Amino acid sequence: MLSLVRGLARCGTYRGTYRVDVVLGARKGPLVADVPPDVRVVELGTASSALAWTSLLRLPWTTARRLPAALLGRKLPSALRCLPRLVRYLQDERPDAVFTTLPYNNIALLWAAALAGTPTRTVVREANMPSIDIPRGARAFDRLLPDLMRAWYPAAHGIAAVSEGVARSCPVHRNGCAADHGDSQSARSAAHPGAGGRTARRRLVFSGAPPVIVAAGRLAPQKDYPMLLRAVARLAAGRQVRLLILGEGSERPALEHLAESLGINEQVRMPGAVDNPFKFVGRAAVFALSSAWEGGRTCWRKRWPAAARWSAPRARAGRTSCSPAGRGDVWCR
Secondary structure: OHHHHHHHHHHHHHHOOOOOEEEEOOOOOOOHHHOOOOOEEEEOOOOOHHHHHHHHOOOOHHHHOOHHHHHOOOOOOHHHHOHHHHHHHHHHHOOOEEEEEOHHHHHHHHHHHHHHOOOOEEEEEEOOOHHHHHHHOOOHHHHHHHHHHHHHHHHOOEEEEOOHHHHHHOOOOHHHOEEOOOOOHHHHHHHOHHHOHHHHOOOOOOOOOOOEEEEEOOOOHHHOHHHHHHHHHHHHOOOOOEEEEEOOOOOHHHHHHHHHHOOOOOOEEEEEOOOOOHHHHOOOOEEEOOOOEEOOOHHHHHHHHHOOOEEEEOOEEOOOOOOOOOOEEEEOO
């Protein structure tokens, strides 16, 4: 998304035809500082639950009648609490087009566009496998998402999927969902010029010189880091090796406990989220992708140009999420 923002901003500034806004529920996170200075960041903030419910109940009855059972008595998702202010933004600013990603944000945008009554064109993006990802959600609203996507995604002016697999998994008619086969390697390399090259390929060292395996991504069940920890434990039985997992999430306590039980807690480091993972990936011996499923090849686009080698299981993913030839191994679980 940030690469898209940069590209649109460059075109708009060069041609002088439009401006670009980045609309956020809250202005926080490590990527906010990377937004180009000529792009306006709009922080919506969240409305009260009462005001959010006022907007939700204005939706068509076929949708509104299903929301209380899924949401009452629970904390509203932040995307829905931003709904009244997103409606106001569309009415006040009247943007020509809005592009969103992730199911909650996509649904919130389509609802806001319907409530605002403005001619704004909407494009929603699916970056993961809804048929796999959504049923694993613990909340009742998560289980309602496939029905909401079927009902509301056709109202979008465009639906973009990161791969053919995601397009097939999206619960709308196949012909209404276009797969994105673009390659962001050049944009990513330009954004992180220090990610590649001979110098960046030196192995990362903790305290000594064993090879380092790097993995990057949120600490969540989808990434299947327990499998990676077990694999590293087997590898460490025969040679010296270190594992660095970049990312943060709810699975940290369980992963730390597993690493200790496997006897590899001294070989594993989990420093949390970092601003620039490429400086670690570029110096790794191997970049490992252990995900149980992925939507597309975004990980390869972002990471593999900087990595010396990579390794990944045959996770369920989009058909176009293929890995770079000659640079690593894809193995079965």
